[in-house]
Amino acid sequence: MIIVAKIFEIILPPILAFIIGIFFIGLFRKIMARIHWRYGPPIIQPFLDLIKLFHQKGFSHGPLFDLGLILSLAGSMVLILFIPFGGMCALGNSGGLLVILYIMLFAPLGIALSGGEGANPNISIGISRKLIIALGYEVSFLLVLLTLMTYYKTISIVDIVNAQSNFHWALFSPLFLSGIAYLMILPAILGIRPFDVVGAPQEISSGPTAEYGGRFLALFHIWHAFSLFIGIALFVDLFLGGGSNPVTFFMKMVVVFVLVTFIHAVFPRLRTEQAVRYLWRWPTAISLLGLLLVQIIK
Amino acid sequence: MDRKDIKKWFKEPGKMGHKYSLWAVYFCTGCGIIEVPPVITSRWDAERFGVIPVATPRQANLFLITGYVSVKTLKAIIRTYEQMPEPKYTVGFGSCPINGGMYWDSYNTIKHLDKYIPIDGWIAGCMPRPEAIFIAVTHLWTLIDKGMATAHIKYREKYKYYRENQEKVLKGLDWPPLYPIEDSND
Amino acid sequence: MISALKKELESAFKNIQIVIPEDNRLTITAPKDTVLTILSFLKDKGYDHLALISCTDWIEEKEFELVYIINSYGEKISIILKSRISRENPQFITTIPVFENAEPYEREIHELYGINFEGHPRLTPLFLEREYEIPPFRKDFDTRKYVEEFFDEIPFVEENK
């Protein structure tokens, strides 16, 4: 019986993550449409796009072009197993936050390699922008994670979630500074405006996806759904107590996602230097303050 | 508008998928492009039918030829059309791409575009209004439904003739033929 | 102001006709060989902006007419200089030494009318993708005949073949 529960626990989160991710993209386009005062596509439109994309003969530039994309999607799938998802966490005890940090490298690396094989300057510029922005938000992202780890004196995310049970969430504990810093860099992690210079359709014809056709674009959309899920699930796990069952967890994620969509709708797209200058100034300062606060308390 | 017809989705997902998620190449080939922004923005929102503009032909399956085609633009149109993934549909705006329109006797514009690339459908009107474009999209749905939107297959089979016409108009295309041409086939 | 300029021009150059159709416009018709000197004379006087060079094809008199439009931001007067060259062997000297921005205009006139400008750095094709025996903007170029000969000859790609 335990084995069945274990297998169930391993298979269910990725499927739920996929459904939630696709739902989030649909919700995203619907909210954006309503802000533009237009009717907007049905919520399941991304799902229809996926069906269409799987029936298109995409162009491939070579073996690495496919393998890089497959690697990045597999990396984000594995990452979901490490993140506690409403009481379920398949691989919670094999590595904790440090492994999460390092498995997060698979996705940008995979897409960078497959894009590089696509031999198109638009892609290379997109990838170099993606890595620069990632370097920008990693500074405060690492500081936030370090404050959490030193505050709870553990590197396993499951312990952090359990420590926040019955309503004393980390967001309202002395870690509120790190929570605010994480919220400030969340648009950069998810890659949406004001930091979506990476896949800017107008400037570099949608950056890394310039050469992706049928199946490749489908895999990229699934990866985008997963990365939306991961970015927000991490925030909910680390700062909002992570929810005892998937439904409460999903509710918290929707709230955070709608907030981030509104930020997306309002802000223009920052240039790369402006984005990095901002990321290295305000979120880093706040997360440093959070770290000092935790050091003083300890 | 049989988007909610679940049975049809399971029977032929490919057709339904292509019907309800037409991604148009955002590439203005003539004077008609002035009609496309109102189509995709708030007033006549095309996204409710799943039609959104995408940045590169690699991601698109709908190609809107908006307006007259000069010899120079023909080169870019052929290049973009060849770079689109396989099930692709083209729609011509106005009468200029059909038979040259008011530039019928000009030395520099292409008279019959379907001598060079296959066209699925035409919209009449010297720059059709957004409603006409939506009607065209619905016609395209019926074509796809009935399996008559086979321009891309015709292009693949008759590529030899298309290539000859293209080389006649544009002296020496500087990219290799898309499909291998067997010289003596008939 | 404009009449003073008219008098100066008349004194400086012989056999040119000067007409003032409106208060801030002045048209000069001058022979072929004095064009460059007039242009540099006007440029020194402050008319340093060459707005346009165009060409009209007088097919009956078998002549091309080159029109130089120059104006200055200071006095807000625009001067139109016309000169005629023969149609059989259309030869003319380039005005780039006086006005650098004449280069694309002369290239266009060369491509569409077939006038050869000596001293022009690159008289390569500018707009047209194809070559034409008679430059298309000439009046004796019959576009309808050209379309019938060329475009209509290209066969349709029928279904059955």
Next chain:
Amino acid sequence: MSLTQLVIISFAGAFLTYFSGKVSSKLRDVFAVIISLVLIAILSYFYGKTEELRYFSFLGLPLLLRINMLSWYFAITIAVVGALSIIFSLSYMKGKEKTDFYYLMMLLVNAGMLGIVLSGDLVSFYIFWEIMSWSAFLLISYNRGPALAAGMKYIVMSIIGSVAMLIGMLSLYTNYGTLCISEISPLIDSASSGYILFLLILFFVAFGIKNAVWPFHTWLPPAHSEAPSPFSAVLSGILVRMGMYGFLVFFYVVLGVKLFLGLGQGLYRFHYILAWIGAINIVIPTFIAMFQNDSKRLLAWHGVGQGGYMVLGVAMGTSLGVVGGTFHIINHTSYIALLFLVVGAIEYRTKGIRDLNSLGGLIKKMPITFIGALVGACGLIGVPLTNGFVSKWLIYKTLILKGYPFLAFAALIGTWGTILSLYKFLHNIFLGQLPEKYKDVEKVPFSMQFPIIILSSVIILFGIFPGIPLKVINSIVVSFGLQSLNINIWGISSETGALNTINILTAICIALGFVWLLFRIGEKKVSIAQDDNYAAGAYVPKGKYHHTVEFYNPLFRMIKPYFKDFVDEFYLLIVKVGRSLSDKVRKLYCGDLSYYIVYIVLFLAVLIIFKLGFNV
């Protein structure tokens, strides 16, 4: 088979290959490979044995050779890397002249390093250290031109290091009358902390210069980029880590853990300052590496950067930290040597092109080299399933659990610096458009591919089963006196967060399989040529459609004002001052006799006045 025979074979082998080279180059190649393989065989025989014997006595001082788990661990790495680089240079040095001299020096460097690692007392340690430094100098300045300046810079700094070590040894000998390491450690416990600090500074300078720790790193980038590639693989792989061996021996064997951690108090504990030097050593070089345009210089800066992780791990003093630090040494050797061999292979095929802006698209022509570069890059970054990840995980865990978040932050941000620079390395050489002139580049011969394949498999193997090397390192740490970790084949299991590489491996394989199936169900893909690319409707311009120049320009524009190597400028300032002083002194000796007589008379006069004035 005793230790003296091992040392004799390694040195005799070097000279034998030189003379066999005079006979025929074929014989010399075969001889060199046999010698290095024999060394590996003998060393594997010594696994687990600890013995000590006196092989010679030098003006009354017994010269000892000893082997224990620590020296065996370093010796096997030296032998393996040495053998691989010699196999690699069989075809790399085919066209070049003076190859006998090259093989002699390569084997001499290996022999010197083996000698250091096996030496039981400081005198033989010093002798082998000098042999290694000088043969490395000759090899660095092997291909003339700018290499001479790089070699000069290297040898001047390593002489300063050796002199510092010599002074430390002399003071040890005068105080305790003996120089064998095993006898010194009990005696030194009773020494005053001031004297220990003096020794520490001296040995830190000596080993810091060799290990390119941050203030003394300036010789490394020019030396690595000018040396021939097989040697720069050995140089950056294991020769630089002799400094780390020195740190380990001096801190944990001579001083002992209690004494080492007890030095200084509060924030000024010696090992805390050392940790901070290590942290700075990680961040600054990786960010400099990001903007290099020469592939070997980029890798050299990473050699400096990764050294910081080792110093950080060793300076922590906990068993987890030391295990992480020592494991990182062997990891770093594996992937930096691999990357240098990859650059060597590319130099071999593109006639010596190292500039990152004029290469591109070589993946289609040299796939095996690309796989090696990819695995090496993943190892250097620390992607899970590679050995770099395991050692970095260990180091981070100690930093976080011991409560040093800022050190952990510096180490973690170094990873992202490596990602950016290594992706630039991979992208500019292997991905993108293939330029015209490399159309007919073909694969590298097998003698070059073999080391690349071996090193990549080592990286993956140690990444998936870290237990194999960790068992050896655990016994080293136990021999230092720290408590051991419970290590099993797939990683570390401990209550404060375990590492389980097998779980990660299975999860990734299942996910890869599933996504591959998901990829297959779609329509079949159409593969197209490299120049059939989206260029906004125009045809792709040949050779001009590859974005490499100023790859991270937005970031560079921001970092540019702080982007000077202050340490290098400081040294250049010293050199300038030194040169102007010596210039003045040169003016004194103007060569004709009369001046010299005047100097003597003046000097005597001063002496007399001094004698009268102070009637001393």
